[in-house]
Amino acid sequence: MSFRPELPTRTRLIKTLKQTVRILVMLATTFLGLLVITFLIGRVVPIDPVLAVVGDKASPQVYENARIAMGLNLPLWKQFLIYIGNVVTGDFGTSVLTANPVIDDILRVFPATFELAVTATVIGIVLGIPLGILSAVKQGSFWDHVIRVIGLFGHSLPIFWLGLMGLMFFYVRLDLLPGPGRVDIFYEGIVTPVTGFLMIDSIVAGEWEIFRNAVYHLILPASLLGYYSMAYLLRMTRSFMIEQLGQEYILTARVKGVKEWKVIWGHALGNCAIPLITVIALSFGTLLEGSVLTETVFAWPGLGLYLTNSLLNADMNAVLGCTIVVGAIFLGVNLFSDFLYKVVDPRAR
């Protein structure tokens, strides 16, 4: 059936291996670049890290000892190598604010952000892709304009402001949804964190009341982030679909008498699947970014709020730790979408 001459297995294996190595090298250099940036930021910062540890009343001898103990007397390149070693083994130093190792803090707060971002992505996909398709199919119609405006607003509304307005209407005025936080205060700390994902933990513990409360708390911030994800996805879906619907194979399918819904949802959308995967991966990464502002507005105890608090307290280890973790997640998501790309699209293999 295949028109492509089958390559001998060994050649194909070598080809795959070469590709894998190339991707890994690229990832490694990009990550190294990020580490250079965070390392340099950590050096130019006007706060003296030694003073932060010993205090400004320390004698010169104590100060010097602390400096040597922190490795700050070594040449810069040696410091950088030590830094890489630390980061790779997950050692981002100690947070000044919480006095915990930064990595422990991040692991503790991350599930909350992940819960939020996943829910938002699901909302974005479920609404954004059908709306994008509708808009492309009915191009130029009234609904197309409405959908485009919805998308445009998503690119123009400040997320923190929309969050505050949402709180003002649904919490203060209408009292439909709960206020900030992950659960109501009197439910806090009842469920022992097993996975850190409150939804899962509360089910495991059999606390349905808390589960329900947590879902209510999730609705507003997740829909808010989901709206931004949707705005992005529908715009991209629209332009991909318009491109596909103009292709000749669509005409062929229609001439053959394929039903219209099958042409749209099967033929055209099928060919959009690959770029859409990349776009979804990108939007997931952007949500991690949007969560910084959203979590601040909703007092959501995730990575974003942790980052903001560290920033305001000039807690450099924590700030740079968060930057590296978010950067690594970005790279991971991109790698994952590349991988999916290859699975879905035979041409990319």
Add this chain to the structure above:
Amino acid sequence: MIFKMMTNKILKTGGIEEWLLADTPDSAYQAWAGRAYLGWLAFMKNRLAVLGLLIIVSLVIIAVLAPVLAPYDPVETNIGNRLQPLSFTHYFGTDEMGRDIFSRVIWGSRLTLYVIGLVAVIAAPVGILVGTVAGYLGGIIDTVLMRITDIFLAFPKLILALAFVSALGPGIENAIIAIAITSWPPYARIARAETITIRNCDFIKAVRLQGASGLRIITGHIMPLCLPSLIIRVTLDMAGVILTAAGLGFLGLGAQPPSPEWGAMTAGGRTYIIDHWWLITMPGTAIFIVSLAFNLLGDGLREVLDPRSDN
């Protein structure tokens, strides 16, 4: 002199429109003006883009005339007059320090223009320089420059900007620097892509045969051709820059109080949302309108200047 000749010719041929749309332009200037006129006509057809342009023009006018338009001092506090609702003396009410919100929003337009202007002035030249040099020279320089660009592109903008602000310290100038540092990579990408298509054109070869240096070719012949696509991209990005700057202000890392920056104003009104809705509504709406205007204008420009766009 030339201008007078032009005017005479315009009058002779009867009507400026005819002169602009002449099939056989007499000069390069006339051809250029004709093209610009056609572009303008296409742009004017896109009503939303025109609306965007109008909003931006009004923003500039408001910013220039701020001292005349604002009825009150934007930073002077008056505790006895705090949290007043909307009225004819205070169109947008007053905030938690008794400052007139209407005046603050008007003065805030200056800060917004300051931010987007400086970011564009810093980031666009850096991007175009890196992109054209990488694209024209190729080889190892191209690889190195594009790897650096990719590193910046691979990571979320706001998070990187936050990391830079944390090192530089809070403040509007530092926020601008941080945003500019994270904004140039896409411009470099675009400029490089344009340069690679232009680099092998015959006219570049002709210029090179005449003995033009690489510097001259890049600055005199390649950069001007990169400008249209770059301008669209910068305009589209300005909406994002406004949102990022406002976000930094909201987090307390951008403009510092009592400066009337819209994001910082929203943050100030946060505590009062239960009974005093106008504190956050007014500055937030201002951010929204301006960023929407840039999105509309950017979309319109793309349709006019970029023939490859699907619309």
